[in-house]
Structure formats: C-alpha cells, structure tokens
Amino acid sequence: METGSLLLSKLSNTVWSIRPEMLNTFENVLNFKFNEMEKLAIVDSKPNIKSGLVVTQGSKAIISISGMLMDNCSWLDSMCGMVSYGDIEQAVSECTAAKGIDHIIMLWDSPGGMASGCSRATKVIRAAREQKRVTSLVIGQCCSAAYYLASGADEVYADDPIRTVGHIGCYMLHVDQSERDQKEGLKFTYIKAGKYKTDGNSHEPLTESAMDHLQESVNTCYEGFINDVAINRNLSVDAVRAVAEGKWYDAVKAPKEILDGFTTLNEILTW
Numbered sequence: 001m002e003t004g005s006l007l008l009s010k011l012s013n014t015v016w017s018i019r020p021e022m023l024n025t026f027e028n029v030l031n032f033k034f035n036e037m038e039k040l041a042i043v044d045s046k047p048n049i050k051s052g053l054v055v056t057q058g059s060k061a062i063i064s065i066s067g068m069l070m071d072n073c074s075w076l077d078s079m080c081g082m083v084s085y086g087d088i089e090q091a092v093s094e095c096t097a098a099k100g101i102d103h104i105i106m107l108w109d110s111p112g113g114m115a116s117g118c119s120r121a122t123k124v125i126r127a128a129r130e131q132k133r134v135t136s137l138v139i140g141q142c143c144s145a146a147y148y149l150a151s152g153a154d155e156v157y158a159d160d161p162i163r164t165v166g167h168i169g170c171y172m173l174h175v176d177q178s179e180r181d182q183k184e185g186l187k188f189t190y191i192k193a194g195k196y197k198t199d200g201n202s203h204e205p206l207t208e209s210a211m212d213h214l215q216e217s218v219n220t221c222y223e224g225f226i227n228d229v230a231i232n233r234n235l236s237v238d239a240v241r242a243v244a245e246g247k248w249y250d251a252v253k254a255p256k257e258i259l260d261g262f263t264t265l266n267e268i269l270t271w
Helices: 020-039 075-079 085-097 118-128 145-150 178-183 208-233 237-242
Strands: 015-018 054-057 060-066 103-110 112-114 133-143 155-158 164-166 248-250
Touching: 015 208, 054 085, 060 085, 085 103, 085 118, 103 145, 112 145, 118 145, 118 208, 133 145, 145 208, 208 237
Parallel strands: 060 103, 103 133, 133 155, 133 164
Antiparallel strands: 015 112, 054 060, 164 248
C-alpha cells in the first residue's frame, strides 16, 4: 500500500542505526498519521514542507536536529518530525559559507535513524571544522546515527547528566511471515534471475546464505560507523570499538571517547 512515507517502505531489509524501540514508535506514529489522513482523502497531496533548522545569534549559527534521521524524507515523514541527512548537510554547508558566522552549534535530540547517508553527512560536518568551530550539544538523546553525525564536530557536550549518548551499532530487521501466509492459504512464488535476488524476502524463512549476505551488509555499516567516529574523535579504531557494541550511556557515565563534558547553550553562546 502506498502511504507517502519513505520510512514505512524501508522498515524491512534496511540497515538501521537507531534504538529499536524508537523505530517501533515512529512506525506506529506514521501508521496512525496515514490512517487519519486517508480518512481526510489528502494522502496524495504533497505540500512542499521545509523545516527551518538554522537560527543565528550574533556570530553563532544554531542548527537544531530533533527526531528520527532519514537519508531522504517525504512530506509525510517531515510532518511527523523526521529530519533528512540532506537537510542537515545543507544547513551545515550554508552556515559554513555564511559570512559573519564563526561558530556552528548543533543541538541534538535524536534516537538515530537510517544507516545509509550517515557517512556522507558526518563528512560534511567534519569538513566544516576546517573553516569554523563546530560544537555538538546533546539536549535530549544523541544515539546511533545521531551520534555518528554529532561526532563529526570539534567537540561533543551534553547539557545534563541524564542525557543518552552513544549506542554505536547497526541492525537490520527481517520479518518471516511464511507461517502466517500458510495459515491464510497464501503461497508466494518468486520468478527470479540472479542467485541472490530474493534473499531476505518476507515470505520465506531466511536461508543460511541469505543470513550471511544480510549480516555482511550490517557488518559493513558497523565498521564504517566505527571508522568514521575514530576519525572524527581522533581516536584509534580499537578505542572506539571498546566503547561501542551498541551500548548507550547516561551522559554522566559516558566515557571520554564518547563525550567531552558538560555545558549549556547559554554558556556556549559566550564562547
């Protein structure tokens, strides 16, 4: 069914770097929104919604990132509070090019999001450091893909000891609905060309080769995540791996490899 949401179309067989319970929450919200909008017969309407991520205060540019992160967002996804990597990249690039701005402050409150697009976005943030100071400040949670990007700043702070940071890891969800199909009297047959073309489909249990294939994809994302954070934070890959493994931290207990300390937006504005 066409819902207008890129997220709903990518829940299965897409590598995610997000807290699993948050992905489930967003799925429920989107399904609710879609059902309500279907009743109003406006599903096919696609207004051009733009979120203003940047505000300026003197020579400081403040970029607020709140919500689930996606490589691309449809209008419905944006209405439900999701942010695209492209929008973040554009905001950072505009602030980097802007005359009169010498400090970019990125405020983070996100559980993470889609793995695809993270490496590209964090490189844009890291490149901005060559021209201007970039500070990441956690004002809610900064997990998984959000931390992937936030680590690209010169420094990462939290404004409260009970913020949630880290959660470096990736996963992919596979739904095996073959038993439900059988109970409903349905039998799906794929006509394919290419040995691996139907790997991971939801109408068959995962084969060993399909599992290996999907695991390889998740591992590739995970290694890229660790390597980029190591570059961003000027650490060894082993040092990052030691504090990763999908673990999230209360900011007060976050290791120095993850967090540089505590400050507030008002304090940063005086720097």
